[in-house]
Amino acid sequence: MERATVGVGIGGDSDDERELTQLAEKSGQSKSIQISAGQFDEDDTEYVLGKLREAGTDYDPPTRYDGESQMSEGTLSLMEREMGLGGAGGGIADLLKSLPETNIQLNTVPKKQPETVAVQGGAGEAPPKPKKKVKKVFDKKVDKETKEKRLREWEEGGNRLAPVQEEGAAAVAHDLVVEKHNQDFVNYYQGMEIVPKAEWENFYGALKENLDICFRINSVEKNWQKTKEEIENQIQEMLKNDLTKDKIPRLLKWYPSQLAYTFHELSRSEMKANPLLKNFHTFLVQETENGRIFRQEAVSMIPVTLLHIEPHHKCLDMCAAPGSKTIQILEYLHQNGIKIPEGFVIANDTDSKRAYMLTHQARRLNSPAMLITNNDARRLPNLRADETGLTMKFDRILCDVPCSGDGTLRKNPSLWKNFNAHLGHATHPLQREILERGIRLLKKGGRLVYSTCTFNPLEDEAVVADILSKHIKQVELVDVSSELSPHLKYRPGRIHWKVYHRGKGQREPSAWYTRYEDVPNWKKKVIKETMFNSTYTHINNEPERVSDEDRYDPLNLKRCMRIFPHDDNQGGFFVAVFTKVLDEHEGFRYDEMYEGNAWDDPSIRQKPILQDLKEFALEYEKDLSKYEEQKGIPKEQSTQNEVLSLVLEAEEEARQRKKASGVNFGKMSAEMELQKEEQFTYAKLIDKRMDVWMNLQLFYGINSSFPSEYLFYQKDTTNNLVFISDGMANGLMKCTRKYKLKVVNIGVKMFSKNRDDKSEAKYRLLQEGLELLLPYMDNSRKITVAKEVFLKFLELPLITYEDLKSKYQCSEFEGKEHGSAVMFCAGPSGVYATVWMGVNNVSLMVNKEEIKSFKFLIQ
């Protein structure tokens, strides 16, 4: 029986270890916890596992299908690990910090009983922990012996993350064994015939395999060629060695520009056995931390490649966190080395913690063309462009919705436990509403990509079909087959599906429905009408239609893409590419008499049927009352109001439905709008604080061609000055109603307020904004030092002027005013850093990732 380990990530282990060691050093000696792969005491198992669960071993599913901000700190930490961020938030380390009064020590103990954690007294002081009531964790009926047997089988099965190979805290995560089977999954997807019967074993088997790791080189980073070269060099070295030649990363052939790689994740023992592999692993961790490579699942790279983004495009990423696709979007906006693109991306996520995470992630690109917001995508405001008063529409929209996530089973094994057949029912309405909003915000001729990582047709084709039917011919699916590399293996969208209900215990068995009318009322809480589309759910399911050729596809759902794990050793994914053929208000013909065929002719608009019926019923009532009067029909025999009351009832029902949907169509007064406008927290610097700008210009020698109109400040703090792209300054920032966007971050930080009033300048330079500012600065605040001196700065927190002169023969700082400056490293590396020139010494003003990065580039 297959099992999985939980909590795996590039470099995650080493980060945890480092942090744990630091923690141990910092803490007192009252008590210690030793955690090792070899010891996992029964009485603490439940507690530690509970903590790990809290810490987010279930991290992907809730964030994918829960629209609310419910992510725990632990989930964030795990997400950081997943994104390869390391450092700041330590998954397991944070968890251990949360254990009360503990001194944590890393300890490598010979492994006898995998699956146990020993919590014991430190330095012989603390008493042994009292026995707690034993709670079974995995399976109430599974005893210790059985667990051990299962683990043995698993290890013998050659699992590369077998606990015996693990050490330290990371082993705790890896020791969580998840059974890779879910009967609900089997019943649901076999019933749905998600793959032909003959393929089931392959499909299900592939889902149980661990997923290969993929990463992309950040093409926006100015030294990306060096990273590519280094990877290729390491590959060449590995190819020369018999033990490593099969472990090399391979180019992801279908990905454009040859910048994405895929490889089988290395186990620790493999790395230990071979220094070449260890080097490669260390290199990947370091490059991920530096933002020169991004880890991203291969299939998740597909949506953005299909958006065909150009630097002038206004883009919207509706559900953006943690941000791998936003970063891809930015790479396209900055293609061909464009530093300040005309276009921009609004990256939005409803979960505030995830939105902040996105800020952290995207910071590595230092892009002035990004606005991060924290709104509900279903209610993203209509931004009105100043001159036209029209709603701002986007050229490109990514709608990567929250979903039940079963396509990620290979990398999120905890989903095996969490899957149930109604997950998709819960997410379908949210996905529909998000896509609907996206369609409305899309520009005519623009592209929108809808994507999920689930196999479930209710979250995939059913959502797409419902939106297409509601916008008959206003939007259509694009046939992207000719745009894709032949190396990408995918299948067409489904053209038939059914809707399932699991029933109610033994009293009410599970059932499949092909028509909404057949669904009993009590099940309608779960099953929604929009999950059905009679062509696809009823007609195409008629028993006589056995082959796909006999089935209809009026909406071209076959143009959707389904990606299966057994087709090319990948994750599961779904993609649909929409384009807008006609705008909402454009060229419509109103067809009062329902004479035209609105299906075939996109310009035909027919009155809502209820409104028409009401008009008819009112006319009819008038005629009827005249007729009854003429005939002298007594009141008790009158049939007046019978038709009208039916229509009014239907109208009321529709009104209630709209109300229940929670959408507020109320209009604010112009005065209110004006007040709200003031609430937008960013203002143009040169409009309000010309004095600040003049001060910066003089001190840093910034020439007048610098586009100072793109500098903004945050009104509530004034701490930072941000630089934004042309498109944002002239498009987005001029819009009204932007106050409705909850802004988390904008553009790239260029200056930060000085706390030291000894400097003439009010603000100091920030490393992230330097690349954009440098071409406009004269040499007054630029200092070039020898490579050896630069390297010394990377080692020491500060260097006194005296030492600079006497020890390092560096006099370049002499005669310069105190304050912020840029220090260049002499030679071809092209490295520069912000420094602070104090009264007695000079110090580097960059973070530790940047220091590592400089070392890599200089040496």
Ligand SMILES: C[S@@+](CC[C@H](N)C(=O)[O-])C[C@H]1O[C@@H](n2cnc3c(N)ncnc32)[C@H](O)[C@@H]1O
């Ligand atoms: C599949 S993930 C997005 C992954 C992301 N596109 C990436 O590539 O890194 C779905 C995201 O939708 C967010 N979300 C859920 N409900 C939302 C809503 N109503 N509006 C906006 N975002 C939502 C979740 O917080 C989650 O981050």
